[in-house]
Amino acid sequence: MAELARLMCCRTRPIAMPAGPDEVLFLEGDPCEYVYEVRRGVVRAVKFSTEGQRQIAAIFFPGDHFGLPYTKDYRFTAEAVTDTLIIKHARQNWLQSFIVNPADPDNIPGPAANEPDAIFLRGCIVGRHGVLVRLSSFLLVVEQRLEPDGDGGLLLPLPQTDIADFLATSPESVCRALRQLREMRVISMSRRDRFVIIDKPRLSAIAEC
Amino acid sequence: MAELARLMCCRTRPIAMPAGPDEVLFLEGDPCEYVYEVRRGVVRAVKFSTEGQRQIAAIFFPGDHFGLPYTKDYRFTAEAVTDTLIIKHARQNWLQSFIVNPADPDNIPGPAANEPDAIFLRGCIVGRHGVLVRLSSFLLVVEQRLEPDGDGGLLLPLPQTDIADFLATSPESVCRALRQLREMRVISMSRRDRFVIIDKPRLSAIAEC
DNA sequence: CGGCCCATTGACAGGCATCAAGTCCGGTGG
DNA sequence: CCACCGGACTTGATGCCTGTCAATGGGCCG
Numbered sequence: 001m002a003e004l005a006r007l008m009c010c011r012t013r014p015i016a017m018p019a020g021p022d023e024v025l026f027l028e029g030d031p032c033e034y035v036y037e038v039r040r041g042v043v044r045a046v047k048f049s050t051e052g053q054r055q056i057a058a059i060f061f062p063g064d065h066f067g068l069p070y071t072k073d074y075r076f077t078a079e080a081v082t083d084t085l086i087i088k089h090a091r092q093n094w095l096q097s098f099i100v101n102p103a104d105p106d107n108i109p110g111p112a113a114n115e116p117d118a119i120f121l122r123g124c125i126v127g128r129h130g131v132l133v134r135l136s137s138f139l140l141v142v143e144q145r146l147e148p149d150g151d152g153g154l155l156l157p158l159p160q161t162d163i164a165d166f167l168a169t170s171p172e173s174v175c176r177a178l179r180q181l182r183e184m185r186v187i188s189m190s191r192r193d194r195f196v197i198i199d200k201p202r203l204s205a206i207a208e209c
Numbered sequence: 210m211a212e213l214a215r216l217m218c219c220r221t222r223p224i225a226m227p228a229g230p231d232e233v234l235f236l237e238g239d240p241c242e243y244v245y246e247v248r249r250g251v252v253r254a255v256k257f258s259t260e261g262q263r264q265i266a267a268i269f270f271p272g273d274h275f276g277l278p279y280t281k282d283y284r285f286t287a288e289a290v291t292d293t294l295i296i297k298h299a300r301q302n303w304l305q306s307f308i309v310n311p312a313d314p315d316n317i318p319g320p321a322a323n324e325p326d327a328i329f330l331r332g333c334i335v336g337r338h339g340v341l342v343r344l345s346s347f348l349l350v351v352e353q354r355l356e357p358d359g360d361g362g363l364l365l366p367l368p369q370t371d372i373a374d375f376l377a378t379s380p381e382s383v384c385r386a387l388r389q390l391r392e393m394r395v396i397s398m399s400r401r402d403r404f405v406i407i408d409k410p411r412l413s414a415i416a417e418c
Numbered sequence: 419c420g421g422c423c424c425a426t427t428g429a430c431a432g433g434c435a436t437c438a439a440g441t442c443c444g445g446t447g448g
Numbered sequence: 449c450c451a452c453c454g455g456a457c458t459t460g461a462t463g464c465c466t467g468t469c470a471a472t473g474g475g476c477c478g
Contacts, residue, residue: 050417055336070322113279116325123332127264127377168336170435175458208259379467384426
């Protein structure tokens with residue numbers, strides 16, 4: 001039956017599916033049957049320590065592929081953050097389409113690198129000292145991955161609780177750091193979930209110091 | 210000439226090479242020409258923030274493959290920690306040998322997962338609060354990746370400075386945490402670079418709480 | 419034996435997690 | 449349309465953790 005399932009997999013075309021806020025796409029430990037592609041919205045990779053501490057191991061933006069079959073089972077739970085559009089690629093199809101073609105020496109597997117990249121990036125951010133530094137790095141990442149709206153404003157892709165779990169800190173600290181950036185006139189926030197980078201050089205400086 | 214280099218690459222057999230303490234295997238930003246395999250010893254993945262803070266993004270143990278061409282260029286610098294034996298696989302050969310064979314649906318790319326796994330693991334460890342917790346997790350990882358010597362003793366694969374950069378803390382804190390574990394009779398250390406796990410259940414408990 | 423690097427220890431201050439209220443906001447139902 | 453309600457965010461107070469600095473100790477190598 002596993003055989004049959006696989007055969008059916010192989011014939012399956014990519015599936016487009018919408019997902020609503022907090023909807024679970026797959027659970028940590030599920031077998032890797034599909035590779036997911038974000039078309040619209042943002043997805044978070046959630047990982048619980050055994051005692052229950054929540055971590056967000058990565059954030060996936062439009063264009064990213066995740067849920068790669070590096071292992072037999074998914075290493076994290078994937079949840080839509082807001083309304084999203086997701087494409088599910090059957091694992092076999094995905095492998096044939098995206099993994100390196102040996103005949104072409106320059107074929108770097110772009111989509112295959114999305115997930116490791118996102119996790120690596122998070123590791124680099126979390127490894128730095130200072131909530132302000134980590135938060136600034138995070139905002140810069142958001143800025144380069146998300147389209148600004150009319151006034152150069154960007155939507156915070158995650159609620160502050162999630163930002164805290166992504167940055168390995170507490171929601172209160174995130175809130176305070178955001179306020180600090182506001183008071184330093186580095187960013188401004190018209191709404192709680194929207195920000196504008198006023199002084200990008202300084203934001204970069206903070207992120208790197 | 211790039212063509213020529215690649216052609217020569219393709220004909221190259223795997224190269225075994227020893228590497229001494231602190232020897233650089235490749236630098237961050239170098240083009241991914243080879244995939245490396247650890248045979249003996251331990252290798253560290255070093256990453257510098259732009260302002261100079263050092264991080265150790267991963268540790269590679271015997272059996273691990275790293276330096277994968279997920280991107281065109283290496284994302285970190287790889288250095289031998291102590292005396293090591295390394296196998297260099299030309300990128301093309303490696304791709305053909307190890308990347309998933311589409312005809313075999315169950316062919317999970319084991320070696321290809323080593324590097325992402327190590328980075329993911331480090332992210333999970335660094336994301337937790339408390340130096341003691343992080344250090345305990347680290348020791349447990351060492352225990353399951355390294356062979357014990359006669360008396361169940363394990364060599365610390367890294368000097369404390371590196372452990373600190375791996376755990377995103379300071380050398381002093383690492384030293385104090387080690388002492389604390391000693392005083393709690395969870396581990397013992399006959400030498401500065403060697404430890405024995407006395408009370409593994411408790412060590413696990415600390416690591417997860 | 420001397421020098422160097424790493425590990426160790428102590429003192430101290432600052433950052434940040436935690437707890438506890440209080441506020442804002444969107445959604446729901448009357 | 450308004451009142452209510454719950455969840456997320458905000459803010460303040462407090463104490464611990466841990467990063468930093470400085471000095472000492474110890475092992476290894478020349």
